[in-house]
Amino acid sequence: MNQELQSEIDHVRELLTERSASLVNKQSIFKAIELKALYDRIPDIPLQSRASFGQAVNQLRKEIQNLIDQTEPKQENVSSIDVSAPFTPNCPVDKRPRLISSQLGSQHPLMIELDQILNIFTSMGFYIVESREIDDDWHMFTSLNFPEDHPARDDYDTFMTIERDEQNKPWIGPAHTSSMQNRILSEHKDDLIKNLPIAAVIPGRVFRNEDVDSRHEHTFYQLEGIYVSSHVSIGNLLATLKAFLERYYNRSIEVKTQPFYFPFTEPSLEIIMSCPFCSKTGCRICSFTGWIELLGCGQIHPNVLKLAGINSPDYQGFAWGVGIERLVMIKYAIEDIRLFESGRLDFLRQFSIKDNR
Numbered sequence: 216m217n218q219e220l221q222s223e224i225d226h227v228r229e230l231l232t233e234r235s236a237s238l239v240n241k242q243s244i245f246k247a248i249e250l251k252a253l254y255d256r257i258p259d260i261p262l263q264s265r266a267s268f269g270q271a272v273n274q275l276r277k278e279i280q281n282l283i284d285q286t287e288p289k290q291e292n293v294s295s296i297d298v299s300a301p302f303t304p305n306c307p308v309d310k311r312p313r314l315i316s317s318q319l320g321s322q323h324p325l326m327i328e329l330d331q332i333l334n335i336f337t338s339m340g341f342y343i344v345e346s347r348e349i350d351d352d353w354h355m356f357t358s359l360n361f362p363e364d365h366p367a368r369d370d371y372d373t374f375m376t377i378e379r380d381e382q383n384k385p386w387i388g389p390a391h392t393s394s395m396q397n398r399i400l401s402e403h404k405d406d407l408i409k410n411l412p413i414a415a416v417i418p419g420r421v422f423r424n425e426d427v428d429s430r431h432e433h434t435f436y437q438l439e440g441i442y443v444s445s446h447v448s449i450g451n452l453l454a455t456l457k458a459f460l461e462r463y464y465n466r467s468i469e470v471k472t473q474p475f476y477f478p479f480t481e482p483s484l485e486i487i488m489s490c491p492f493c494s495k496t497g498c499r500i501c502s503f504t505g506w507i508e509l510l511g512c513g514q515i516h517p518n519v520l521k522l523a524g525i526n527s528p529d530y531q532g533f534a535w536g537v538g539i540e541r542l543v544m545i546k547y548a549i550e551d552i553r554l555f556e557s558g559r560l561d562f563l564r565q566f567s568i569k570d571n572r
């Protein structure tokens with residue numbers, strides 16, 4: 216290799232050595248265009264000098280790497296510890312708690328089941344609208360035919376904010392997913408004129424100031440359903456819910472009704488289903504009665520339709536609300552609703568889908 220080529224390499228060495236001293240990420244020096252230019256030149260070097268030139272460029276690269284290795288601080292070999300575990304900071308390092316062995320996480324059982332539930336309803340032609348976790352008095356009560364100061368408002372034990380909205384009302388953590396009804400009915404009312412039904416399911420988290428026990432939680436999930444069209448009857452409601460329950464529990468289910476009261480449905484009903492565990496012979500899940508009280512539902516009250524701008528004599532609809540935890544507890548014979556939010560890994564891991572990674 217002639218002197219000219221050697222001095223070219225020496226020049227680049229000088230440049231890169233100087234520049235690397237000021238770099239925070241020293242490895243980035245290897246992206247320098249001067250170094251790349253040397254490599255790019257190799258094919259053009261006369262054959263008799265090409266090999267020695269290539270070796271010299273590689274040697275330059277090694278020298279720069281050695282230089283970086285000498286200047287960069289050595290990383291200490293620190294073993295990982297569980298900083299959240301209680302221990303005395305002055306205790307010897309080998310006595311400090313080790314990290315617990317990690318496992319891959321999995322979807323929460325409620326979300327796995329909710330996916331299945333929504334799949335059933337979408338296959339029946341319902342679309343999904345997500346609920347919201349803070350709402351106002353109008354959507355929670357007034358739009359659902361709860362008159363001002365009506366005692367039924369107290370049944371819901373709602374959480375409210377101290378802050379007030381423009382109507383001087385507190386904001387509300389919704390106590391039911393029905394607070395979405397007016398929004399969906401108003402938004403889709405023109406579909407009815409085109410002979411399309413309004414058919415929506417609304418999953419959402421709801422909040423009630425309840426005393427917590429094995430059957431009650433202050434925070435839980437609900438699935439609302441609404442269907443509006445012309446010539447809709449309670450028979451359509453019962454057929455829809457029966458079809459859903461039979462697909463979700465994968466067996467034949469009987470349903471019966473008993474009268475109930477909600478301000479936003481008329482008539483209002485409670486659906487009671489035959490126990491999917493014992494086929495009505497009686498077991499622990501159905502408290503040895505053969506039947507399980509499952510959900511509230513009814514024909515949508517004409518006032519609720521009117522408040523959304525729907526002409527109630529021309530169109531009718533039905534609605535229901537069911538606790539997702541309730542459906543899942545019956546399916547897997549889970550006795551305590553608090554397990555879902557307990558963070559207990561032994562409970563949650565029973566539902567992990569091994570191949571869902």
Ligand SMILES: [Zn+2]
Binds near residue numbers: 490496503
């Ligand atoms: Zn039973």
